[in-house]
Amino acid sequence: MRLAVIAGDGIGPEVIGEALQVLDVVVDGVETTEYDLGARRYHATGELLTDADLASIREHDAILLGAIGDPSVPSGVLERGLLLTMRFALDHHVNLRPSVRYPNVAVPLAGDPSIDFVVVREGTEGPYTGNGGAIRTGTPHEVATEVSLNTRFGVERVVRYAFERAQVRRKKLTLVHKTNVLAFAGSLWQRTVDEVGRGYPDVATDYCHVDAATIHMVTDPGRFDVIVTDNLFGDIITDIAAAVSGGIGLAASGNIDATGTNPSMFEPVHGSAPDIAGQDKADPTAAILSGALLLRHLGDTAAAERVEMAVAADLAERTGPVSTTETGARIRARL
Numbered sequence: 001m002r003l004a005v006i007a008g009d010g011i012g013p014e015v016i017g018e019a020l021q022v023l024d025v026v027v028d029g030v031e032t033t034e035y036d037l038g039a040r041r042y043h044a045t046g047e048l049l050t051d052a053d054l055a056s057i058r059e060h061d062a063i064l065l066g067a068i069g070d071p072s073v074p075s076g077v078l079e080r081g082l083l084l085t086m087r088f089a090l091d092h093h094v095n096l097r098p099s100v101r102y103p104n105v106a107v108p109l110a111g112d113p114s115i116d117f118v119v120v121r122e123g124t125e126g127p128y129t130g131n132g133g134a135i136r137t138g139t140p141h142e143v144a145t146e147v148s149l150n151t152r153f154g155v156e157r158v159v160r161y162a163f164e165r166a167q168v169r170r171k172k173l174t175l176v177h178k179t180n181v182l183a184f185a186g187s188l189w190q191r192t193v194d195e196v197g198r199g200y201p202d203v204a205t206d207y208c209h210v211d212a213a214t215i216h217m218v219t220d221p222g223r224f225d226v227i228v229t230d231n232l233f234g235d236i237i238t239d240i241a242a243a244v245s246g247g248i249g250l251a252a253s254g255n256i257d258a259t260g261t262n263p264s265m266f267e268p269v270h271g272s273a274p275d276i277a278g279q280d281k282a283d284p285t286a287a288i289l290s291g292a293l294l295l296r297h298l299g300d301t302a303a304a305e306r307v308e309m310a311v312a313a314d315l316a317e318r319t320g321p322v323s324t325t326e327t328g329a330r331i332r333a334r335l
């Protein structure tokens with residue numbers, strides 16, 4: 001298995017170091033190419049992601065990424081120039097973000113809810129395309145626009161993927177949007193769900209406005225099975241989903257080209273966490289579980305399950321904060 005590894009900024013290298021060591025325990029012959037991408041290289045060379053980087057990254061079976069973004073670089077430069085550029089160039093139209101509550105993991109919710117849902121977030125459209133602009137910048141009459149782009153093609157392929165997922169899970173699909181205000185895009189999403197849904201008569205569909213979805217996620221997360229939503233709503237609700245299901249340190253994700261044309265990219269949902277970077281404090285579990293998603297994506301279900309079981313066992317025995325390196329070591333010891 002040939003992996004492109006982009007450790008990135010902040011806690012990225014710390015958590016990816018642990019995730020790679022776990023992969024080495026469960027799979028023979030992992031070949032890695034490490035890419036120096038992020039703030040360090042940007043400051044040293046002014047480069048973000050070169051054509052040569054991208055061409056070389058394409059030569060791998062999958063990508064494992066830590067986090068991108070650093071306070072020393074203006075907000076958005078690295079995130080857009082690197083992370084989003086990769087998601088767009090490699091056509092990662094499905095951003096898969098599962099939320100599972102592991103046994104004995106405390107959650108900040110009333111009762112003892114079971115949580116097992118997956119957010120299928122669109123990954124290449126919405127307000128993320130950079131379609132917008134500003135005029136009269138810096139004057140009292142400044143105007144800025146950020147247009148949400150939604151194509152029938154882009155919406156349909158991610159909706160279809162979500163129905164396929166729902167069909168092999170609990171057969172429930174919830175569209176999360178804001179059709180009461182974003183009427184043009186909302187109508188396209190709703191009609192697409194209705195039309196594609198006719199091909200999946202055994203999957204029940206429902207709809208939630210995104211604001212209400214944040215209520216349900218906190219008060220009744222068990223109601224969700226598969227959620228399909230646009231790029232920005234998906235970004236926001238998956239941080240809530242992480243917080244309610246055990247914390248941002250556990251949330252894994254995959255940026256997937258479902259056609260298999262380009263390598264898919266696996267990364268924790270969290271960012272570079274500058275507030276705790278370099279202190280051996282970051283939880284590497286999200287990165288390790290992203291490695292499990294990567295294994296599953298490449299067809300090694302047995303190895304993926306081994307990692308997930310080791311993580312579950314480790315979480316069940318945690319009694320307080322554990323360092324990055326210690327968490328990795330404990331999970332590897334179980335394997």
Ligand SMILES: NC(=O)c1ccc[n+]([C@@H]2O[C@H](COP(=O)([O-])OP(=O)(O)OC[C@H]3O[C@@H](n4cnc5c(N)ncnc54)[C@H](O)[C@@H]3O)[C@@H](O)[C@H]2O)c1
Pocket residue numbers: 011015066067068069070071079083248249267268269270271272273274275276281282283284286
């Ligand atoms: N996919 C990515 O690469 C990605 C995702 C989100 C944010 N970012 C970038 O990361 C930078 C910081 O963003 P932010 O502060 O909004 O979000 P963040 O996810 O980095 O941090 C939010 C909070 O969660 C905590 N946290 C995050 N990961 C953790 C872990 N593994 N273990 C324990 N605690 C953890 C942080 O300490 C912080 O308090 C920004 O530049 C942002 O653009 C990148």
Ligand SMILES: CC(C)[C@H](C(=O)O)[C@@H](O)C(=O)O
Pocket residue numbers: 068069079080083084235269271
């Ligand atoms: C850093 C940023 C571009 C990214 C996003 O908005 O998709 C992040 O928040 C995420 O959730 O992966």
Ligand SMILES: [Mg+2]
Pocket residue numbers: 235236239269
């Ligand atoms: Mg996010």
